[in-house]
Amino acid sequence: MSRTTFRRALAVLAAVPLAIGLAACGGSSAADDSASGGAPSELRLGYFANVTHAAALIGVQQGYFADELGKTKLSTQVFNAGPDEVEALFAGGLDAAYIGPSPTINAYGQSDGDAIRIISGAASGGAQLVVRDGINSPEDLKGTTLASPQLGNTQDVALRTWLTKQGLENSVDGGGDVTITPTANADVPNLFDSGELDGAWVPEPTASLLVLEHKGHVLVDEKDLWPQGQFVTTQLIVRTEFLEQYPDTVAALLRAHVKAVQFAQSDPDGAKKAVNAALDAAGGKSLKDPVLDRAWSELTVTYDPIASALETSAKNAVAAGTTEKQVDLKGIYDLRPLNEILKKQNLEPVSAGGLGEE
Template structure:
């Protein structure tokens, strides 16, 4: 998301953009994108972009004040920059991945917990699958429920329409898009934020695929990074 005055990617030179946290998903995505487009980051070259890591709420405030030129953020903050900050979408990350599919959040438990409490993990995964199905089936009603939950959690409601608009930019589901995790790791290595990392064994999708099979849903792949079934 950027100021409306920025018409093309080439106009990012000399601008300041924000990400939520150093080396997090969005930080890696932005810096890799900039490298692919021939920019330097936080340097002194002519074609340089300054990237700062800061809290999402602060990014919104600074964008509204004109102190930053844009940001690469997760939802609902991306939508908030548009609706509350008057920004526009310059690059949609979906265009950077095969079929527009990539993971932003994976559900994790420790190996120890998985081994000791498999039924608890199964119950958690089952609930997650049902929740994703419900959001897909009834996005409007789900947006209202999310608004109520977020208001209770944060003590303050999001601006009207933000949650519903943000959900349109997401694909709630259970597929970890494992290949994209490998891709993201490679991107982080490319820009110097991660050393060469072996991801083999990071996934155990056996319980997930068991749940999916029991519900007549298509099973998912670990892209060779772990275990799909037992």
């Protein structure tokens, strides 16, 4: 994707929230079609077929979302990376989504803080740069081709930020010391085997697949780049309009989300089985036990949004060239519904880090 095309895409996304507002006045989106009791007839949820989206996979597979939503129908859509999810949210095709920080920040900035709110964390960790034999240091990466899931997605920003800090030139236009090729996670292993890719900065389970089944090795574990190894990989966001119009439905979504997180934390074996079944049902491929075990060990399923890491992610996106200017993140969080649920369960509240309501 050229930089001109990239900027054009961002401009289109920036204009879509106005279209959503106009559609809300005279359109017929699922969210506008209310069932009895002021609840929407449908909630449309997006997520990835990744282990880093375990809370979503568990919530769907175990029926937590369907149970809590009651008469509101749950419709799901599986994505490869966050920028495509943002387009669907802006176009009114999704009401809520599990997504990484970088596309979330772009969505918030491009809509002048109007389009979305982060309502919970979902996962920390679970992303690595895996490379072929013969690459053992940053210097060995000169002249190589690496993959990330999509231009501007969370792993893409992490890869570009790290390369730049190592003195390795890269560009959203292509070229430089290292070429970065946006590649669907499912396509990475075959391209890695064929030699078309020298490595990839990818989320789980793709990282574990490359290590255990495709002779790759870890050059960078992203956890090592963050204080105490804590950084947000996945969070749960909603359209602001949906949150304001259907607060009870969002609370139901969050109750199910908390159940899924608690299941992952209290019963990892049961959770891994649920994740594997959900991966299969989502059109992906269930994982062999060693791959799933390794992937699970690399991440933490949590409802804590780890707000302290978000501003760093925003700065990294500017440095990486995937965001054109620093985004003011004040107001991006609305953790009040989540903290109300946690309070009822005598659990500690989570913090917005000064970047929103809590």
